[in-house]
Amino acid sequence: MFLLKLLARNAFRHRLRTLLTILGITVAILAFGLLQTVVSAWYAGVNASSATRLITRNAVSLVFSLPIAYQERIRRIEGVSSVSYANWFGGVYITEKNFFPSFAIEPQSYLALYPEFVIEPEQKRAFISDRKGCVIGQKLANRFGWKIGDSIPLKGTIFPGNWEFVVRGIYTGAEKSTDESQFFFHWAYLNETLKKTIPRRADQAGIYLIGLKNPQSAAEVSLAVDTVFKNSLAETLTETEKAFQLSFVSMTEAIVVAIRIVSFVVIIIIMVVVANTMAMTARERIGEYAIFKAMGFRWYHVAGMIFGESLFISVTGGIVGILLTFPVARKFGDVMDQFFPIFQVESSTLYMDLSFCLIVGLVAGMFPAWRAVNIKVADGLRRVG
Amino acid sequence: MRDSNEKESIVSINAVSKSYQRGNQPVPVLEEITFDIARGEFLALMGPSGSGKSTLLNLIAGIDSADSGSIIIDGVDIASLGEAELAGWRAAHVGFIFQFYNLIPVLTAYENVELPLLLTSLSRRERHEHVETALAVVALSDRKEHYPSQLSGGQQQRVAIARAIVTDPTILVADEPTGDLDRVSAGDILALMSRLNEDFGKTIIMVTHDPRAAEKAHVIRHLEKGVLSDVSA
Numbered sequence: 338m339f340l341l342k343l344l345a346r347n348a349f350r351h352r353l354r355t356l357l358t359i360l361g362i363t364v365a366i367l368a369f370g371l372l373q374t375v376v377s378a379w380y381a382g383v384n385a386s387s388a389t390r391l392i393t394r395n396a397v398s399l400v401f402s403l404p405i406a407y408q409e410r411i412r413r414i415e416g417v418s419s420v421s422y423a424n425w426f427g428g429v430y431i432t433e434k435n436f437f438p439s440f441a442i443e444p445q446s447y448l449a450l451y452p453e454f455v456i457e458p459e460q461k462r463a464f465i466s467d468r469k470g471c472v473i474g475q476k477l478a479n480r481f482g483w484k485i486g487d488s489i490p491l492k493g494t495i496f497p498g499n500w501e502f503v504v505r506g507i508y509t510g511a512e513k514s515t516d517e518s519q520f521f522f523h524w525a526y527l528n529e530t531l532k533k534t535i536p537r538r539a540d541q542a543g544i545y546l547i548g549l550k551n552p553q554s555a556a557e558v559s560l561a562v563d564t565v566f567k568n569s570l571a572e573t574l575t576e577t578e579k580a581f582q583l584s585f586v587s588m589t590e591a592i593v594v595a596i597r598i599v600s601f602v603v604i605i606i607i608m609v610v611v612a613n614t615m616a617m618t619a620r621e622r623i624g625e626y627a628i629f630k631a632m633g634f635r636w637y638h639v640a641g642m643i644f645g646e647s648l649f650i651s652v653t654g655g656i657v658g659i660l661l662t663f664p665v666a667r668k669f670g671d672v673m674d675q676f677f678p679i680f681q682v683e684s685s686t687l688y689m690d691l692s693f694c695l696i697v698g699l700v701a702g703m704f705p706a707w708r709a710v711n712i713k714v715a716d717g718l719r720r721v722g
Numbered sequence: 723m724r725d726s727n728e729k730e731s732i733v734s735i736n737a738v739s740k741s742y743q744r745g746n747q748p749v750p751v752l753e754e755i756t757f758d759i760a761r762g763e764f765l766a767l768m769g770p771s772g773s774g775k776s777t778l779l780n781l782i783a784g785i786d787s788a789d790s791g792s793i794i795i796d797g798v799d800i801a802s803l804g805e806a807e808l809a810g811w812r813a814a815h816v817g818f819i820f821q822f823y824n825l826i827p828v829l830t831a832y833e834n835v836e837l838p839l840l841l842t843s844l845s846r847r848e849r850h851e852h853v854e855t856a857l858a859v860v861a862l863s864d865r866k867e868h869y870p871s872q873l874s875g876g877q878q879q880r881v882a883i884a885r886a887i888v889t890d891p892t893i894l895v896a897d898e899p900t901g902d903l904d905r906v907s908a909g910d911i912l913a914l915m916s917r918l919n920e921d922f923g924k925t926i927i928m929v930t931h932d933p934r935a936a937e938k939a940h941v942i943r944h945l946e947k948g949v950l951s952d953v954s955a
């Protein structure tokens with residue numbers, strides 16, 4: 338009790354210095370939390386993806402597509418329960434800045450494979466029966482204020498021309514991690530148009546999506562699919578959806594690593610700052626610690642005062658930082674919505690925040706405590722006079 | 723009864739030597755010091771600056787250790803105590819008074835006086851009684867909620883004296899207790915120390931440069947370059 342009172346009062350002896358130090362820790366913890374959240378947002382697609390769905394693509398590159406005839410052959414493979422297919426459309430709404438992912442899909446089989454996209458049955462029916470219909474995520478709808486029945490013009494980048502779609506459904510995510518910013522329309526609509534304009538690009542699927550009868554058989558089925566198409570004109574590469582997503586992210590791995598490093602550097606910097614503050618503080622009070630020791634207080638009392646004070650400062654700053662992380666992350670997530678459809682502070686980040694402020698407090702107190710504990714009383718007292 | 727007490731020695735210093743290392747050279751500070759201090763004595767240690775007065779006082783108070791010789795206080799050879807035992811011994815037997823008062827600035831007068839009692843097993847209520855008594859002795863009962871910065875030098879020194887006596891220690895050690903005070907305040911402090919010695923029977927060992935302070939003492943010892951020269955009563 339007394340010790341607590343003493344160290345709280347000690348902490349605010351240099352009010353400005355302490356408040357600035359606390360502010361520094363708050364900012365560092367906040368920065369760390371945001372950077373960590375950016376990293377997990379980066380991997381959000383991977384985390385949301387399933388390890389029980391397979392994706393088959395052209396073995397050469399994702400740029401090349403696969404003949405639509407593969408669908409039937411894949412369906413016949415042992416262990417496959419359903420097959421769907423999709424094309425990355427890459428449509429632009431008015432300007433490039435309005436980016437969102439758009440896909441041409443086979444509606445029935447695709448939606449059956451992705452139960453995490455939740456659509457009202459009525460809307461689903463309307464979408465399936467309208468060739469020019471599209472289904473969009475709730476977030477996307479909010480972003481542009483789109484409603485059911487609105488018609489949306491997209492400029493094709495990969496598939497040239499001006500395309501017109503009618504919103505028939507708006508899906509929500511079944512999970513927090515489900516991306517609600519996507520745009521889906523009929524593959525058949527794309528294909529019909531291509532037949533007229535660029536016939537050699539018709540009847541092609543960008544990727545095949547495979548549902549498994551038994552989730553454990555992912556490896557065998559992948560191998561079986563790729564074996565079937567071995568030595569054919571378009572060889573395939575099949576992997577789980579998770580692995581597929583991960584291969585995207587790994588292209589930008591270097592950036593993620595850089596962000597991670599920066600987030601840890603921020604913590605190290607603040608550790609040095611707090612250590613410096615504590616060293617200054619303890620140097621000023623070395624005479625006082627000597628008095629305590631002269632009166633019979635032990636080394637652990639003195640160390641307790643110093644560690645208590647540095648932990649008090651670092652934990653206070655840390656808690657304020659953690660509390661600020663949520664509203665700031667929300668604001669940040671709103672602004673960066675296009676880039677990070679999922680922007681959520683993870684609990685692991687909070688645990689790291691907490692451990693970091695404890696570590697910062699302990700490390701900062703270490704050197705001054707060591708000095709205060711080891712100084713001889715008589716020498717410490719001389720510093721006063 | 724008082725006579726027999728006065729003859730009994732409470733501090734017994736025997737052939738104590740101490741030197742500091744300066745570079746590779748040992749610099750002797752105290753050489754073969756031997757003397758006794760009787761229970762209830764008021765001793766003044768005088769001598770020129772650098773003669774080793776503070777060093778000797780620190781040895782007696784158990785916050786520094788001698789190179790050789792023995793210091794026996796109330797039957798205990800303090801050189802034989804380990805660090806933890808020595809700390810406990812100091813808490814129970816020594817009251818410190820310093821030139822610069824050395825109060826803890828973030829604690830009130832009351833809390834400063836209470837500080838040494840936190841190491842005892844006294845209850846909060848018992849501590850309260852002891853603190854009130856000690857503050858009454860130094861006539862500062864009305865200033866107990868004041869912080870050191872709100873007190874004059876003389877008042878701060880009186881709080882420090884209350885802190886030194888609150889555990890009822892065997893000896894009081896004072897290193898130039900009036901060195902930082904004006905004449906009037908110094909007079910008050912000396913009067914207070916005399917009273918502690920006479921009315922409460924405290925054994926006091928005081929280092930001082932001030933002849934007026936020394937006058938209050940029963941015994942004056944002079945240190946000269948680490949050697950005791952003479953005794954005057």
Ligand SMILES: Nc1ncnc2c1ncn2[C@@H]1O[C@H](COP(=O)(O)OP(=O)(O)OP(=O)(O)O)[C@@H](O)[C@H]1O
Nearest residue numbers: 716742743751769770771772773774775776777778
């Ligand atoms: N830690 C130390 N290291 C080296 N020399 C020291 C140390 N402490 C004290 N000395 C030396 O020991 C000698 C005696 O010091 P001490 O403080 O006991 O003198 P003093 O009589 O109290 O002087 P003053 O009247 O100025 O307080 C001095 O020469 C001092 O420089």
Ligand SMILES: [Mg+2]
Nearest residue numbers: 775776777897
């Ligand atoms: Mg001295």
